[in-house]
Amino acid sequence: MVGQHGVRRAAIAAGLVAALLSGGCSRDPGPEPPQRPSSTSPPSTLARAAVGDRLTVTAAVERVIDEGAIVVRDVDLSDGSLLVLTRQAVEATPPQLVTVEGTVILFSSGDLAAEFAPHPYRAFDGKKALAAGTVTVWR
Template identity: 50%
Template sequence: MNGWRDRMRPALAALAAVVLLAVGCTHPTAAPAPRPDPEPGTRPGTIARAELGDRLTVTAAVEQVITDNAFVVRDADLTDGTLLVLSTGPSAPAPPQLVTVVGTVVPFSHRDLATRYHLGPAGPYRTFEGGRALAAQEVTVWEREPPR
């Protein structure tokens, strides 16, 4: 009879382990999963959420033209309300035209970008120095409201 008990003891121990594993895998944990940090109030796709190198599309009103290749747009979704746009395309639009700009977020350094974009003197760019700018690949000027 001891032989039968000696054989059954490991089998019962294994059965108990299988039952515990099955119960542990089928019941949800008592503690709820942690929630992610709340999202900031800025909508996705704006310059405030964009990282350097991200492709971004912005629709905003032209506030100021600095040169044919550099202009400033203004919109409530933009960091500090304004954004410097750098373009190698045709002439810049005029204020207060509405534009849609598709481009890449770049760090702005007048020294590094002045030659490529023909920026002229550094004075008008001082407020943007060290911030982010949008290097435009495409600029669309709207005669009226853009489609939504």
């Protein structure tokens, strides 16, 4: 009789293991991850940023307008270039790399003080620009 108890326990244990394994295999794995929508435009951090958002951009200096304004260029930018306005003098020359941390603004040359010549800024009217908090020049 001792032998039958051992066989019965083994059969019960095997049945439990089989039930656990089959329950694990048939369990619903959950919802599939959502599909990312396809985009017809190239990804752009500036394009996704809204006015007022904080943004950090690393790009090459395209041109220096004056000591408080530079234009940077990078393929990830909406139009390829971005106006950066800063309160600190930026000592960078094209094509130096800079990292700019700031706030996205909607630029209007009409907001500039009278001492600034509006002509170099007109190309940026109505576009997003970056009001820089810090500018790091990579040497």
